[in-house]
Amino acid sequence: MKINTMYHGEVEINEILTFEKGIPGFVEEKQFALLPLSDDEFYYVLQSVSTPGLAFVLTNPFHFMKEYDFQLEEGAVEELSLESEKDVTVYSILTVQDPFEKTTANLQAPIIINLKNRKAKQVVLHNEQYKTKHPIFEKAEVKG
Template sequence: MKIETKYHGLIEVQEEEVVNFPNGLPGFLEEKEFTVIPFSEDGTFFILQSVKTPELGFVLTNPFTFYPDYDFKLEDQAVDALELYSPEDVTVYAVLTMADPFHLTTANLQAPVVVNSKKKTGKQVILTGSPYQTKHNLFPEAIVK
C-alpha cells in the first residue's frame, strides 16, 4: 500500500510492516496503525509514521545506542497485552524531541515505545517509579562544550 509521510513523501509500505497500536498513543488515541521507517542511513534514527495521518510522524532511536545502561521492567499488563514471550521479539524505541541545533535533541526515556516485532503490535509504555524523565540529552557531552 502507498502512504503519504511527513518526512519521506509518498512511499510504498508492505502490509506486514504495519505495527498495530490497539490503544493508540498517548495524545493520539485514534491513531492505531504506524510503520517504522529508517530515517538515517546508519540505522540510528527512525520515523514512527502514522499510516492514515501524513503529518503524524515521530522521530525514534534505539535508546540503548545512546544510553547503554538504560533498563526498565515492563509491567505484566504490558507484557500480556503485547504477547511478549521472548526477549528476541521485543524492540524498544525512545521518542526524540528534535532541536536546532541537533546536539540539543532529547530522548523520552520515561515512555518508551515497545514493539512485538514478531506480532507487529506496539504500545507506548509510561514507566512509573523509574528514574527516567521525558527529556534526556541525547548528546550530553555536546552540552558541556
C-alpha cells in the same frame, strides 16, 4: 500499500505496527509504519498510516544510554502477547532541537514493539530516574 508521509513523501510499506489503544495523546491513531530516517539505521520515523502530518522521530535508547533498563508491567506483556525478550525492540521518541545536539529522548515512555506480531505500545514507566527530555548527546567538556 502506499501511504503519504511527513518526511518521505509517498512510500510503499509492507509492514504495519498496530497500537491497539493508540499512542497517548493520539488514541485514535492505531496503525503506524516504521521508516528509516538515516542511512546508518540510527534514527527512524514512526509514521501514522492514516495521517501524513503525524510522525515521531525515534531512536534506540541503548545507542546513547547503555545502562537504560526497566521491567515491563505484566499488563503490557500480555497486551503485546510477548513470549520472549528476543521478540522485543525498544525505541524512544525524540524531541528534535536546533541545533541537533540539543535533541532529547523520552526515556520515561518508550515505544515497545513485538517483532513477531507487529503489536506496539508506548508504555509509561514509573521510574523517576528516567525523564521525558533526557539529553542524548554528552555535554562537551570545558577545557581551561
